[in-house]
Amino acid sequence: MLEVSDLHVRYGKVSAVTNIGLTVQPGRITLVLGANGAGKSTTLRTIAGLVQPTSGKIVLDGESLVGLKANRVVGRGISLVPEGRQVFASLTVAENLRIGGYTSTKEKREKNTELAYELFPILRERKDGPAGLLSGGEQQMLAFGRGLMSDPKYIMMDEPSMGLAPAIVDTVMGSVREIADRGLGVLMVEQNAEAGLRVADDVVVVNRGESVYSGSVEEARSHSSVVLAFLGEAALEA
Numbered sequence: 001m002l003e004v005s006d007l008h009v010r011y012g013k014v015s016a017v018t019n020i021g022l023t024v025q026p027g028r029i030t031l032v033l034g035a036n037g038a039g040k041s042t043t044l045r046t047i048a049g050l051v052q053p054t055s056g057k058i059v060l061d062g063e064s065l066v067g068l069k070a071n072r073v074v075g076r077g078i079s080l081v082p083e084g085r086q087v088f089a090s091l092t093v094a095e096n097l098r099i100g101g102y103t104s105t106k107e108k109r110e111k112n113t114e115l116a117y118e119l120f121p122i123l124r125e126r127k128d129g130p131a132g133l134l135s136g137g138e139q140q141m142l143a144f145g146r147g148l149m150s151d152p153k154y155i156m157m158d159e160p161s162m163g164l165a166p167a168i169v170d171t172v173m174g175s176v177r178e179i180a181d182r183g184l185g186v187l188m189v190e191q192n193a194e195a196g197l198r199v200a201d202d203v204v205v206v207n208r209g210e211s212v213y214s215g216s217v218e219e220a221r222s223h224s225s226v227v228l229a230f231l232g233e234a235a236l237e238a
């Protein structure tokens with residue numbers, strides 16, 4: 001289990017995260033909802049070791065991750081698929097995947113390349129072409145595949161639906177669910193609450209750097225303030 005408690009993060013004088021707690025279980029998807037600037041991306045970046053917390057706990061299967069550099073966090077089995085995809089446009093699809101597996105053994109790289117191609121057959125078709133020629137949706141699939149290459153136990157996804165057409169959002173969300181069903185723990189930040197709630201198991205709501213609600217998706221759906229804030233009145237009546 002991945003457990004974050006009482007997390008505080010500052011960028012100089014700016015407090016980005018003031019009290020965030022969440023858990024992610026193997027085989028389950030924890031969805032993080034919250035307004036722009038609430039501290040969602042900072043939380044993921046801090047777990048990933050890209051930013052150091054000012055205080056708080058980040059514990060993976062009983063061991064603290066606080067203070068570890070990003071490459072060590074990857075080595076412990078946590079991978080981040082960043083917002084905005086950030087694929088290497090001039091490299092091929094296959095080369096982008098290989099980069100994600102640079103810490104892995106050859107055997108694991110081959111296994112996870114196959115997994116990425118199995119989840120997203122279009123990547124296999126385009127494997128020798130430049131990633132920059134992929135559509136936005138295909139680039140998101142590639143970023144997702146690249147995140148799997150380090151053979152993670154937990155994968156964090158920062159707004160995977162951003163800028164994608166609804167049909168592609170469904171494909172990406174379906175793959176997030178499939179990965180969880182294969183046993184990975186998923187921590188997903190998503191502005192598209194509807195799409196996220198369709199596949200998630202647990203929800204954490206973040207407001208101005210603090211987690212203010214956490215519970216199962218079922219509970220969240222019956223919690224009127226959560227529904228009203230993220231889904232609108234129509235969803236409450238449904």
Ligand SMILES: Nc1ncnc2c1ncn2[C@@H]1O[C@H](COP(=O)(O)OP(=O)(O)OP(=O)(O)O)[C@@H](O)[C@H]1O
Nearest residue numbers: 011014015016034035036037038039040041042043
């Ligand atoms: N590199 C940085 N330097 C200074 N302040 C930052 C930096 N990154 C984020 N912040 C600030 O920290 C706060 C939280 O930002 P963060 O990006 O984590 O929020 P978010 O919930 O992910 O929002 P969004 O959905 O817009 O990405 C905001 O006030 C933001 O302006």
